[in-house]
Amino acid sequence: MIPIAKPSIADDEIEEVVKVLKSGFIAQGPKVAEFEEKFAEYIGVKHGVAVSSGTTALHIALLAADIGQNDEVITTPFTFAATGNSVLYVGAKPVFIDIDSKTYNLNPENIERAITDKTKAIMPVHLYGQPAEMDSIKKIAENYDLIVIEDAAQAHGAIYKGKKTGSLGDMGCFSFYPTKNMTTGEGGIITTDNEEIAEKARVLRSHGESERYTHVVLGYNFRMTDIAAGIGIVQLKRLDKFNERRIENAKYLTEQINKINGITTPFVASQSTHVYHQYTIRVEKSRDELIEFLNKEGIGTGIHYPTPIYNQKLYQDLGFSATCPETEAASAEVLSLPVHPLLEKNDLEKIVSVLREASKQINLF
Ligand SMILES: Cc1ncc(COP(=O)(O)O)c(C=O)c1O
Incomplete structure (x- = not known):
């Protein structure tokens, strides 16, 4: 099976973890501080505050921006549930607006009509590794005095007009x-x-402590361990190479798949470097049959994402509804293929030849 995703862990990561384990610091310690500094430098910002997951990063970011009860956050419904859920955690309301049909990112044209007196923030997601249309988003945010929190969970190293994602919003x-x-x-x-937001985030991620056993706000234990940070320091050194491989793999797939009728390949906006967290194609018809065909031939697939967030049971039970036709169409038609850096040339060739065969046997449009 060619898996849809696979982490690349080499001897360097293993040796670094062993070093950390032997050091005696295995919870949050000097490695976390080192990782924060290096990651912030890579992104091109002053501060990095490491936490236990992407979800807790979003949760803490919203709290650090003082977003809570009665506030609204404008975001996309075409994303992983954590984006919307983080807004719910702080007691605020996610307001879902429709996406752009080509990039699958939040469509800035839909933002202004969703703004109310309660709107506090816009949370764009750089979906699949392609930056959202940040200039338009930031302009609206400035006009209405809104905070911009980038969900860059899928976009390490992606570039928009010369700047890395994660350095574009607040x-x-x-x-x-x-x-x-x-x-x-x-x-x-x-x-x-x-600086102020970074300091708030540091306090919130560790029990609201301003100093040892002094709790100034209701915080959490969302800390990263030095074991994880050790892996992160090594992975960060390899990130640009990983991304180069993803981009090369995507280039090959796009060139070849464009020769097959009925399959739409990813669109990349001219101002962006897409880092292909996912390589996502689109078919008008028969997606389930195509998945079955690919899986039977040993090719892993994923649907990112099959259900707009507002249609998830959790959100339906909370009374959410939205009209997002582009999101609904994309949910029914997208399909992600393997693009990760561990793919070999013959894996890529196999993906293309199986797709070619599938297109002859299945009515894709
Ligand atoms: C867009 C998006 N936001 C947030 C998250 C949450 O990250 P984590 O799984 O690290 O909590 C993910 C991860 O899958 C994601 O893809």
Whole structure:
């Protein structure tokens, strides 16, 4: 089976973990501080606050921005549930607006009509590793005095107009889950240039402590361990190479798949470097049959994402509804193929030849 995702862990990561284990510091300690500094430098911001996951990064970012009860956050319904859930955790309301049909990212044209007196923030997601249309988003945010929190969980190293995602809004939130462009096992980080927000985030991630046993706010235990940070330091050094491989793999797939009728390949906006956390194609018809065909031939697939967030049971039970036709169409038609850096040339060739065969046997449009 060619898996849809696979982390690349080499001897360097293993040796670093062994070193950390032998050091005696295995919870949050000097390695976390080192990782924060290096990741922030890589992204091009002043501060990094490492946490236990991408989800807790979003949760802490919202709290650090003072978003809570009666506040609204405008975001996309075409994302992993954590984006919307983090808004619910702080007692605020996610307001879901429709996406752009080509990039699958939040469509800035839909933002203004969703703004109310309660709107506090916009939370774009750089879906699949392609930056959202940040200039338009930031302009609206400035006009209405809104905070921008980037969900960059899928976009480590992606570039928009010369700047890395995670440095474009007021805060960026990354995930280091094993399927991501780099991993720490579980883990996340908040990136920001804002000293005050970074300090608030540091306090919130560790029991609201301003100093040892002095609790100034209701905080959490969302800390990253030095074991995870050790893996992260090594993975960060390899990230650009990982991304290069993903981009090369995607280039090959796009060139070849474009020769097959009925399959739409990813669109990349001219101002962006897409880092292909996912390589996602689209078919008008017969997606389930195509998945079955690919899986039978040993090719892993994923649907990112089959259900708009507002249609998830949790959100239906909470009374959410939205009209997002582009999101609903994409949910029914997208399909992700393997693109990860461990793929060999023959894996890529196999993916293309199986797709070619599938297109002859299945009515894709
Ligand atoms: C867009 C998006 N946001 C948030 C998250 C949450 O990250 P984590 O799984 O590290 O909690 C993910 C991870 O899958 C994601 O893809």
